[in-house]
Amino acid sequence: MPAPLRIAIGSDHAGLLLRAEIYRTLLARGVEVNDLGPFSSESVDYPDYAAKVCDEVVGGRASLGVLVCGTGLGMSIAANKRHGIRAVLCHTEFEARMGRAHNDANVLCLGERVVGLGVGISILNAFLDSAFEGGRHQRRVDKLAALDAAR
Ligand code: RB5
8 A cells, every 4th residue: 555645743852763763764654644742742732632633633634643651551541532534543453454454543552651653653553554454343433433423
């Protein structure tokens, strides 16, 4: 699958190193990257950056989003509060492939303190190299959209 045209990325202070590696990896893959920060090591609040990235995805200005915090937990909770976002927290390449293939995930969340840089990038690549399978999964994703609309 060709890489998506534009990907928005963001982190908190605990995800800076992995985000920098993600930025380099995406550029090397020919992806246009919208890096939404933060741009210093000062402590910040992960919901603020989850909102910035998710707004790019929901607004159609990014095909996908990638969010990094210490565990990935806070980012995934925050991202899934935005209408239209299907964020998956992944620790393995398998989860990343399934997140795209079955859940049509549009945001990948990673925990730098959990997976580290090397595994984090392998998960990112698995996510980008996978595509939604549709079929029976489309029906389920439609039901997710119905749950989202009923909130
Ligand atoms: C920051 O210390 C840490 O709480 C945050 O990066 C994240 O892991 C929260 O879910």
